[in-house]
Amino acid sequence: MSHSAxxxxxxxxxxxxxxxxxxxxxxxxxxxxxxxxxxxxRWFAEPAPEAALQAQVLVARELSFKDLPDxxxxxxxxxxxxLVYQFASGEHGFVRATLRGLARTRRALGAGAEVPFRxxxxxxxxxxxxxxxxxxxxxLWAFGESNARGFELxxxxxxxxxxxxxxxxxxGPDIPGVxxxxxxxxxxE
Numbered sequence: 001m002s003h004s005a006x007x008x009x010x011x012x013x014x015x016x017x018x019x020x021x022x023x024x025x026x027x028x029x030x031x032x033x034x035x036x037x038x039x040x041x042r043w044f045a046e047p048a049p050e051a052a053l054q055a056q057v058l059v060a061r062e063l064s065f066k067d068l069p070d071x072x073x074x075x076x077x078x079x080x081x082x083l084v085y086q087f088a089s090g091e092h093g094f095v096r097a098t099l100r101g102l103a104r105t106r107r108a109l110g111a112g113a114e115v116p117f118r119x120x121x122x123x124x125x126x127x128x129x130x131x132x133x134x135x136x137x138x139x140l141w142a143f144g145e146s147n148a149r150g151f152e153l154x155x156x157x158x159x160x161x162x163x164x165x166x167x168x169x170x171x172g173p174d175i176p177g178v179x180x181x182x183x184x185x186x187x188x189e
Contacts, residue, residue, distance in 0.1 A: 078116035
């Protein structure tokens with residue numbers, strides 16, 4: 001008997017055997033139970049009470065950004081229009097890239113720069129940039145300390161003597177209850 005004849009005989013026998021029903025039903029049941037469990041938790045689980053406490057805003061500032069003729073980017077306090085900081089051309093690439101990405105999303109929605117952004121320092125140590133048009137939130141610490149510091153300085157610059165001011169030491173934010181960057185872990189965030 002030739003090799004091809006043996007092969008066709010074996011494949012014919014394999015094709016005539018039905019797939020075992022028990023493993024198929026077990027796998028299907030496992031998938032169904034998993035989906036129902038996830039749905040149950042999402043629909044009926046109460047949010048953790050500490051979740052509300054984790055998101056306390058310590059300091060916030062609404063800011064507008066404008067490209068200036070010399071290639072720099074001006075950050076303006078949205079309440080009084082005062083220049084908070086001017087990012088020189090070629091510096092703070094992360095700030096520029098983040099703002100460009102958010103502006104691109106706004107343009108796609110047909111919105112402009114009229115509505116300011118909101119920058120928040122939260123009790124969890126998070127530094128969040130919020131687009132008030134789209135609702136998009138960017139956790140700036142997720143991109144590293146040097147990138148976040150570019151935005152962080154916008155909270156500490158005081159233009160009129162009465163604005164927000166935070167003090168920072170070399171280890172990070174000097175705020176009660178907020179851990180410096182090197183002490184944070186993924187479970188803290």
